[in-house]
Amino acid sequence: MAIGISGLRGRLVLLVLFAVIPALGVLLFTAFSEIRYEMDRALKDAHRFARYAAEHNNSAMNGTKHLLLGLSKIPQIRDMDAPACEKIFTDLIDVYPSYENILLVDASGSIVCSGRPLTITRIPTNTEWFTKAVSEGSFYFGSYRLGLVTGATEFSLSFPVEDNGAVKSVLSTTFNLSWFRAIAAGSQLPEGTTLTVLDSSGKILAMYPDAGDWIGKSIGRSKAVEMMQNNNDGMFRAIGLDGEKRLFGFTTMTGQGTNLRLMVGIPEKLAMEPVKKVFFYIGVWIVFSTIVLITAWVAGSLFALNKINRLVNVTKELSTGNLSIRTGIRSGRGDLGQLARAFDSMAEALQERDRELEAQTEELERSNEELEQFAYIASHDLQEPLRMISSYTQLLAKRYKDQLDNDANEFINYAVDGANRMQVLINDLLSYSRVGTKGEDFSHVDLNSVLEAVKANLKGVIEETGAVIKYSKLPTVMADNSQMIQLFQNLIGNAVKFRREGVTPEIEITSKKEGNLFRFVVKDNGIGIDKKYLDRIFVIFQRLHTKEEFPGTGIGLAICKKIVERHGGEISVESAEGKGSDFTFTLQGKGRE
Amino acid sequence: MGTNRITPFEILLVEDNAGDARLLKEAFRDIDTPCNINVVKDGVDALRFLYRQDEFFSSPRPDLILLDLNLPRKDGREVLADVKQNESVKSIPVIVLTTSSSEKDIQTAYGLYANSYIKKPVDLDEFEHVVKTIEQFWLKLAFLPEG
Numbered sequence: 001m002a003i004g005i006s007g008l009r010g011r012l013v014l015l016v017l018f019a020v021i022p023a024l025g026v027l028l029f030t031a032f033s034e035i036r037y038e039m040d041r042a043l044k045d046a047h048r049f050a051r052y053a054a055e056h057n058n059s060a061m062n063g064t065k066h067l068l069l070g071l072s073k074i075p076q077i078r079d080m081d082a083p084a085c086e087k088i089f090t091d092l093i094d095v096y097p098s099y100e101n102i103l104l105v106d107a108s109g110s111i112v113c114s115g116r117p118l119t120i121t122r123i124p125t126n127t128e129w130f131t132k133a134v135s136e137g138s139f140y141f142g143s144y145r146l147g148l149v150t151g152a153t154e155f156s157l158s159f160p161v162e163d164n165g166a167v168k169s170v171l172s173t174t175f176n177l178s179w180f181r182a183i184a185a186g187s188q189l190p191e192g193t194t195l196t197v198l199d200s201s202g203k204i205l206a207m208y209p210d211a212g213d214w215i216g217k218s219i220g221r222s223k224a225v226e227m228m229q230n231n232n233d234g235m236f237r238a239i240g241l242d243g244e245k246r247l248f249g250f251t252t253m254t255g256q257g258t259n260l261r262l263m264v265g266i267p268e269k270l271a272m273e274p275v276k277k278v279f280f281y282i283g284v285w286i287v288f289s290t291i292v293l294i295t296a297w298v299a300g301s302l303f304a305l306n307k308i309n310r311l312v313n314v315t316k317e318l319s320t321g322n323l324s325i326r327t328g329i330r331s332g333r334g335d336l337g338q339l340a341r342a343f344d345s346m347a348e349a350l351q352e353r354d355r356e357l358e359a360q361t362e363e364l365e366r367s368n369e370e371l372e373q374f375a376y377i378a379s380h381d382l383q384e385p386l387r388m389i390s391s392y393t394q395l396l397a398k399r400y401k402d403q404l405d406n407d408a409n410e411f412i413n414y415a416v417d418g419a420n421r422m423q424v425l426i427n428d429l430l431s432y433s434r435v436g437t438k439g440e441d442f443s444h445v446d447l448n449s450v451l452e453a454v455k456a457n458l459k460g461v462i463e464e465t466g467a468v469i470k471y472s473k474l475p476t477v478m479a480d481n482s483q484m485i486q487l488f489q490n491l492i493g494n495a496v497k498f499r500r501e502g503v504t505p506e507i508e509i510t511s512k513k514e515g516n517l518f519r520f521v522v523k524d525n526g527i528g529i530d531k532k533y534l535d536r537i538f539v540i541f542q543r544l545h546t547k548e549e550f551p552g553t554g555i556g557l558a559i560c561k562k563i564v565e566r567h568g569g570e571i572s573v574e575s576a577e578g579k580g581s582d583f584t585f586t587l588q589g590k591g592r593e
Numbered sequence: 594m595g596t597n598r599i600t601p602f603e604i605l606l607v608e609d610n611a612g613d614a615r616l617l618k619e620a621f622r623d624i625d626t627p628c629n630i631n632v633v634k635d636g637v638d639a640l641r642f643l644y645r646q647d648e649f650f651s652s653p654r655p656d657l658i659l660l661d662l663n664l665p666r667k668d669g670r671e672v673l674a675d676v677k678q679n680e681s682v683k684s685i686p687v688i689v690l691t692t693s694s695s696e697k698d699i700q701t702a703y704g705l706y707a708n709s710y711i712k713k714p715v716d717l718d719e720f721e722h723v724v725k726t727i728e729q730f731w732l733k734l735a736f737l738p739e740g
Contacts, residue, residue: 381663383692387715388612394717395619423715 009300016296020289027285031278039247042271043235045189046264047249051233053183053195054253054262060098060175061157065139067092068159068171077104078161080169082113089115100154100174105130107167129158133170137162153197153206153215184208190270194240196263197253200229205260214241224248228261240265247271307336311343323351375433382426390419421553425541428555432540435562440480442567447474447484451509454489458496467496471509475518477587483563488522490556491583495524497550500578517569518589521582528577537573560585601627602732605655607639607672608632608690609664613713617659620724626732631655636667640675643682655685656737659727660707662691662698670701677706684738686731 071077076084089102093115102115103123109130110122123130132140142156158172184195197206202218202225219225224238233251240246246265253260310327317325326347329340397404397412404412451471455462462469469492477484492507499505508523529537529544536542540558560583564571569586604621608614614632621628631652633639639660642649658676662669669689677683686708691698694712702710711727714720731737 383715384610384613387692387713388610390715391616391717391720392612395616398717420715 009297009305012296012300012304013293016289016293020285020292024282024285024289027278027282031275031282034275034278035272038271038275039237039268042247042266042268043237043249045249046193046247046266047233047235047251049187049189049193050195050249050251050262050264053264054251056183057253057262061141064099064157064173064175065159068139068157068173071102071171072159072161077171078163078168080104080106080112085113086115089113098175100176103172103174104161104169105172106169107134112169129156129172130170133158133160133172134167137167189264190266190273192244192267192270194246194263194265196265198225198228198261198263200259200261202229228263237268240267245269304336307340311336311340314343314347318347318350323347323354371433375430383423386419386423386426390416390423393419425553428553429540432555432559432562435483435559436566439483439566442478442480444476445479445481445484446476447488447511450474450481450484450488453485454492457485457489458493461493461496465496465499465505467499467505467507469507469509474509474511475513475589477518477567477589479567479587480563483566487560487563487585490560491522494556495522495526495581497552498524498526498581500525500527513589514586516589517586519584519586521584523580523582525580528579528581529573529575530577531575534573534575538571601629602657603629603631603653603655604657604659605639605642606630606632606659607636607664607669608659608661609634610661613661616717616720617724620721621728623721624725624728626728628732629653635665636669636672639664639672640667643676643679643685654682657727657731658685658687659690660687662689662693662702670705673702673705673707686735686737688727688731 071088074088075081076088085104089104092102093099099115104112104114105123106112108122109125109127111118111120125131129140129142137160140156140158142158154174154176156172156174158170160167161169161171184193187193195206195208196204198219199205202220204214204217204219207214219241222238224236227234227236228250233249235247235249237245237247245268247268248263248265250261250263253262307327307329310329314325314327326344327340329337329344393412393415397409397416401409451469451474455469461467488509495507496505503525506525508521510521510523512519533544537544538557538561541554542558543552543554561571564585564587568588571583571585573581573583575581606614606617608617611634618630618632621630631642633642638649639658641647642652643655645652660669660672664672669691673687673689676685676687683706687706689702689707689710690713691710692713699710711723714723
């Protein structure tokens with residue numbers, strides 16, 4: 001069976017979710033803080049390292065400057081003693097691999113000595129570092145370029161050796177970027193960290209680890225490049241040349257003529273390594289939560305839903321009338337177990353009540369049948385002897401009228417009258433008992449039609465007395481049609497019968513809706529009823545007048561009461577003797593107004 | 594007008610109450626049409642009379658049956674059912690004459706092919722009127738089948 005969020009299972013799962021989700025939220029928040037922290041740290045690391053490397057570069061530049069200055073003071077170099085000079089240069093290169101070469105060139109451009117063997121004997125006289133050193137008489141920092149010989153990034157630094165104000169020769173050293181390999185390799189940075197040197201146009205001058213293809217190429221234009229051009233140092237996050245996300249820190253390498261940027265890129269995934277742990281926890285938490293949810297779902301079925309479903313089904317069965325059904329849940333000390341047991345005892349009680357009711361119904365049917373039998377006996381067996389009395393006394397009177405005196409005839413009259421009245425009483429008793437047993441099923445009864453039928457039935461007396469019957473639109477009620485006719489006919493008939501001498505009978509019938517009931521009043525202007533008899537008039541065979549004044553057995557109002565009660569209502573009377581009576585009764589207003 | 598006949602009408606009265614039987618006899622005595630009233634006191638005798646069994650071997654075939662419903666031994670309903678299923682007697686008109694005016698009894702009687710259903714009146718005058726009416730209709734106006 002399908003259970004939505006409103007179902008118990010749905011709610012149980014929702015409850016578990018409510019417990020699990022905040023914890024997950026805390027974990028996620030921790031994860032994101034951690035990411036931000038790690039990212040920040042990596043950026044700072046990259047930046048710090050870039051500055052460190054740039055600093056290193058600057059001091060290397062300064063060192064070189066001092067080296068050249070120192071060399072220019074050495075007599076062998078001033079004297080351009082080639083073999084001695086070469087020895088000095090070679091030793092220096094061996095000690096400092098950053099120096100690609102050290103040269104001494106005379107004023108004419110001829111190479112005096114070189115740290116490394118060269119195939120040429122003189123340099124082109126337009127070589128920048130040479131002309132600048134000669135013309136300016138001071139240090140010249142060349143820009144990084146791709147070495148013609150080595151293919152590596154290098155730059156030259158030159159210093160004129162002067163003698164008495166004239167430039168005798170020029171000392172030059174070619175400096176390569178191999179130094180930053182050493183720095184990078186020696187750093188504590190994560191593996192995969194890149195170092196890049198760019199010129200102001202974004203051209204790559206050097207890279208670590210080596211990426212030969214990229215040297216000399218531009219990284220193009222991007223926000224990152226723009227940022228580097230506009231700032232001396234900073235940090236950013238971008239996708240590296242190899243397509244990997246990196247966290248970059250950059251700074252400016254100073255001390256040279258050109259504006260270079262040194263950029264350190266730490267791979268993001270490496271930087272995020274510590275965060276992985278948190279994601280692992282989140283993963284574990286999600287798995288755990290899922291297991292809890294599934295458990296709640298399954299356990300819900302096992303421990304609660306099965307019982308509840310059983311209860312629901314049993315309730316449905318009960319409502320269809322199968323009172324013998326039980327939940328059969330005997331185990332379980334929990335609320336549901338108690339509920340099930342309480343339910344079963346309720347069903348037991350219901351069944352017991354049903355059995356009692358059935359027995360009572362049977363009893364009632366039996367007594368109804370007995371009543372029917374009685375009614376039949378009354379109508380047939382009791383009347384037969386009466387007929388005998390009546391018929392034979394009449395026959396006696398008829399056959400022997402000449403032989404009987406007046407007394408005998410009078411006695412015979414009393415006997416016949418008595419028998420006839422007995423007959424009427426039996427018939428009345430029969431009608432009275434039949435109100436309950438012979439009633440029709442209730443249907444929608446339009447009381448306006450009922451009143452029409454009553455007026456037709458009473459046409460004789462109405463015309464004879466000139467009685468006026470007034471009523472406005474009456475409602476439709478759920479009732480026994482013929483008993484409604486009987487009820488109104490008895491009341492109106494009584495009102496006409498008990499009229500005042502010389503007063504035209506006026507009868508008014510009104511109705512009023514009171515909640516589920518309709519209250520009716522039949523008001524007359526007749527003789528009224530003495531207050532002390534008011535409570536007796538609905539009792540069968542109670543008569544307030546002699547049969548000489550008003551004939552009748554006193555059955556009419558008793559039948560009215562029984563009819564009203566059968567329809568779930570009440571009847572009462574208010575009266576002022578000599579003025580009239582108000583008979584008030586209620587009927588169940590299941591019908592339409 | 595019915596047939597002019599010399600012999601009196603044979604009427605079978607099935608009635609356990611001697612008083613009623615006598616009243617009817619008296620009433621029939623007062624009418625013009627000569628009738629011979631044959632009285633049996635219960636249903637068993639009624640059928641034996643009709644089928645001429647035992648002491649009723651020489652009984653006449655009745656022209657009309659007046660049948661009370663509540664009878665000892667075999668009641669009027671059973672007699673009616675039997676008569677109306679028997680080829681030789683089912684053409685004889687049966688008038689149910691009873692004190693009961695219950696709707697159930699009326700339905701049952703006509704359901705068993707009773708020819709009419711009359712309630713016994715209490716008053717003697719009315720009783721005599723009933724008998725006169727039976728005479729007027731069944732013995733004078735209506736044609737009855739020949740035995």
